[in-house]
Amino acid sequence: MIIMEVKEKNNSTLNKSRTILFGFELNRSQTVLILISSFIGLFTISYELFGFSIFYLIYLIFGTLPDYLSNPEQYLYHVFIYNFALTITKIVVSIIFLYLSIITLKRILKIDNNKIESNRKIIHQDRIVNWLGFKLSHDQSILVFCLSLAGILFTAQFFIASLTPPLYMPEMCCNTIMKTPLEDLCCIPIGPNWFRSHELLINYARIVLSGIFLILFFYSLITTRRGKPITPNKKIAKTYGLLVFIASIIIFLLYLTRFFCHIFLFTELAHILGINPIPTNSYQTNDFINVITILIISLSLLIGSYFIKESPHKEIKLNESLTWFHIKLTPKKAIFLLSLSILFIFLFGYTFLTEVFITNRYFRLYFPNFLFLIIPYGLIIILCYYTIDKIVKRGRLDKFIESIEDSKEITTRWFKFNLTHLYSLIFFSLSIGFLIIFIYQLMGFRIVIEIMQLDPNIAMYSLLIFISYMYMVIILGLFFIATIYTIKQTIPSIKSR
Amino acid sequence: MNIPLEILRYIIFLVMGIIFTKWYVEKKAWDGSYRISLTFNLIWKTINFFVLITINLTLEYFWFVFLLKSGEVMILTIITTISWFFLNIFLGIIIFKIIYKQKMQESIILIIIIVIIEMFLDIIINLLSFILYYTLTL
Numbered sequence: 001m002i003i004m005e006v007k008e009k010n011n012s013t014l015n016k017s018r019t020i021l022f023g024f025e026l027n028r029s030q031t032v033l034i035l036i037s038s039f040i041g042l043f044t045i046s047y048e049l050f051g052f053s054i055f056y057l058i059y060l061i062f063g064t065l066p067d068y069l070s071n072p073e074q075y076l077y078h079v080f081i082y083n084f085a086l087t088i089t090k091i092v093v094s095i096i097f098l099y100l101s102i103i104t105l106k107r108i109l110k111i112d113n114n115k116i117e118s119n120r121k122i123i124h125q126d127r128i129v130n131w132l133g134f135k136l137s138h139d140q141s142i143l144v145f146c147l148s149l150a151g152i153l154f155t156a157q158f159f160i161a162s163l164t165p166p167l168y169m170p171e172m173c174c175n176t177i178m179k180t181p182l183e184d185l186c187c188i189p190i191g192p193n194w195f196r197s198h199e200l201l202i203n204y205a206r207i208v209l210s211g212i213f214l215i216l217f218f219y220s221l222i223t224t225r226r227g228k229p230i231t232p233n234k235k236i237a238k239t240y241g242l243l244v245f246i247a248s249i250i251i252f253l254l255y256l257t258r259f260f261c262h263i264f265l266f267t268e269l270a271h272i273l274g275i276n277p278i279p280t281n282s283y284q285t286n287d288f289i290n291v292i293t294i295l296i297i298s299l300s301l302l303i304g305s306y307f308i309k310e311s312p313h314k315e316i317k318l319n320e321s322l323t324w325f326h327i328k329l330t331p332k333k334a335i336f337l338l339s340l341s342i343l344f345i346f347l348f349g350y351t352f353l354t355e356v357f358i359t360n361r362y363f364r365l366y367f368p369n370f371l372f373l374i375i376p377y378g379l380i381i382i383l384c385y386y387t388i389d390k391i392v393k394r395g396r397l398d399k400f401i402e403s404i405e406d407s408k409e410i411t412t413r414w415f416k417f418n419l420t421h422l423y424s425l426i427f428f429s430l431s432i433g434f435l436i437i438f439i440y441q442l443m444g445f446r447i448v449i450e451i452m453q454l455d456p457n458i459a460m461y462s463l464l465i466f467i468s469y470m471y472m473v474i475i476l477g478l479f480f481i482a483t484i485y486t487i488k489q490t491i492p493s494i495k496s497r
Numbered sequence: 498m499n500i501p502l503e504i505l506r507y508i509i510f511l512v513m514g515i516i517f518t519k520w521y522v523e524k525k526a527w528d529g530s531y532r533i534s535l536t537f538n539l540i541w542k543t544i545n546f547f548v549l550i551t552i553n554l555t556l557e558y559f560w561f562v563f564l565l566k567s568g569e570v571m572i573l574t575i576i577t578t579i580s581w582f583f584l585n586i587f588l589g590i591i592i593f594k595i596i597y598k599q600k601m602q603e604s605i606i607l608i609i610i611i612v613i614i615e616m617f618l619d620i621i622i623n624l625l626s627f628i629l630y631y632t633l634t635l
Binding site: 435439442443445446447449450451452453463466467469470473477480484487 | 571574575577578579582606609610613616617619620621623624627628631632
């Protein structure tokens with residue numbers, strides 16, 4: 001009888017506090033995490049879209065296109081098309097992400113959320129999902145769902161970015177020219193500055209890699225929406241084990257491609273591509289050993305991650321105090337730190353993936369450079385993950401949320417939404433993070449313009465460059481206004497007790 | 498370093514600072530007279546102006562000889578921009594505390610907003626001067 005009463009009470013609390021988003025039933029902590037992500041998405045994607053992508057498209061239409069039409073022989077046709085295709089894909093992907101962020105934000109901030117999705121099939125909390133041999137909890141399946149959605153859109157960009165190498169030479173690649181990410185992956189060193197590859201190899205690699213990634217992502221999208229009821233004996237995967245698995249499988253697939261490039265260029269199998277096998281040398285052998293080492297490490301991590309498991313019902317110590325690097329975390333400090341950690345993990349994660357798979361400007365997939373990239377970015381991402389994990393795990397976040405919502409409620413107006421105390425605190429924390437990022441951007445602009453001013457060849461710059469800077473500074477100004485407005489509206493949340 | 502352009506910037510920043518400080522102080526119901534606002538901004542901007550000129554000239558004297566010949570202009574610009582930003586905020590907070598006799602945290606938001614606006618104005622002044630220069634040379 002008592003159990004029944006407790007269950008009913010729990011159900012009524014759950015109905016009152018639950019949110020349904022894209023069919024998923026979310027509890028308070030899941031809602032908070034998704035709200036933080038959508039707010040970050042709203043600011044970063046719109047800044048990227050209006051500040052850079054759309055501007056670059058206008059620049060291509062009004063700057064490069066007239067030059068190309070008036071003097072086509074001076075331009076490489078495929079370089080021109082490559083830039084157009086990449087920019088348009090980037091804009092489409094950004095619009096989709098922005099739309100998803102806005103929809104999510106609106107649904108979470110709306111009070112009558114449950115009415116919207118009452119007719120749809122709801123994916124409930126108490127389930128276990130079987131995904132590639134892993135047993136996932138509801139939290140983890142939402143994480144995999146979000147990553148798959150992002151992965152599909154990212155793969156589209158990767159496919160276009162690898163489509164037509166800008167300065168492509170069919171067989172010989174030199175490291176002094178700009179290479180696409182895939183070209184970098186498929187070019188094998190045969191000297192201190194010389195690499196070899198083949199056009200067919202790059203084309204096949206692009207199609208096969210994109211295809212495998214898309215199949216994996218679509219499979220994940222479908223399977224994460226299914227599930228079985230929780231059974232007490234079954235153990236589920238640990239989140240960090242899951243993330244190690246995802247990172248390992250991506251690295252494994254990429255370096256497997258490089259392994260096949262070695263096989264198809266330097267062995268008798270080269271005849272399949274219609275070319276003569278290239279004689280091996282010490283540079284190629286060293287690279288081959290590196291590839292094999294990475295394949296063995298990633299495969300070990302991939303297999304090892306299957307054994308990192310935990311029980312689905314962990315005991316929660318309610319009176320446990322939480323410290324982060326010897327700083328005692330109060331609920332407000334914890335929410336502040338959590339918001340900033342998610343912001344920086346998104347920022348550095350996105351920059352890392354874009355650098356490696358799309359732009360390929362500073363860091364290369366080629367082995368030594370890849371390590372230089374992984375160490376600094378990896379350390380920041382691990383620090384952010386450690387913070388998030390510490391605050392979120394074992395129901396601590398629920399406890400913090402409960403504590404904030406129990407205190408005196410402050411309703412703040414933010415554009416056309418009414419924010420609760422908790423949401424005000426989240427928006428305040430994220431706005432502080434964005435203020436730091438935008439100040440950094442502004443300093444960057446100031447430095448570039450100071451350098452332009454010192455340049456004796458200032459007359460060489462075109463008027464379009466100055467106007468473009470003016471446009472980007474104005475867009476940055478608008479984002480500053482939005483950030484300062486959010487801080488102003490939500491600052492009472494940090495002041496109140 | 499372009500001294501006339503620096504003086505023009507100084508005057509624009511001073512006027513903007515006076516207007517913005519007066520508005521903020523009145524909003525907070527502190528002593529909102531023009532005289533105090535003018536004193537605060539005059540001291541802040543003047544000290545900042547001279548410190549910046551000293552840093553710039555010192556760096557130019559030592560760095561131009563050794564580094565700028567090899568094209569290391571960027572390092573000098575990065576150092577001056579970052580030092581200008583933090584020095585501006587630090588001086589602003591200290592002088593505001595002395596003149597308005599308010600707590601330090603009360604002035605942080607005001608000073609940061611003024612510094613951000615100054616950075617925007619600085620960039621826009623530079624860009625407009627480029628565009629003007631470009632259209633005049635056409």
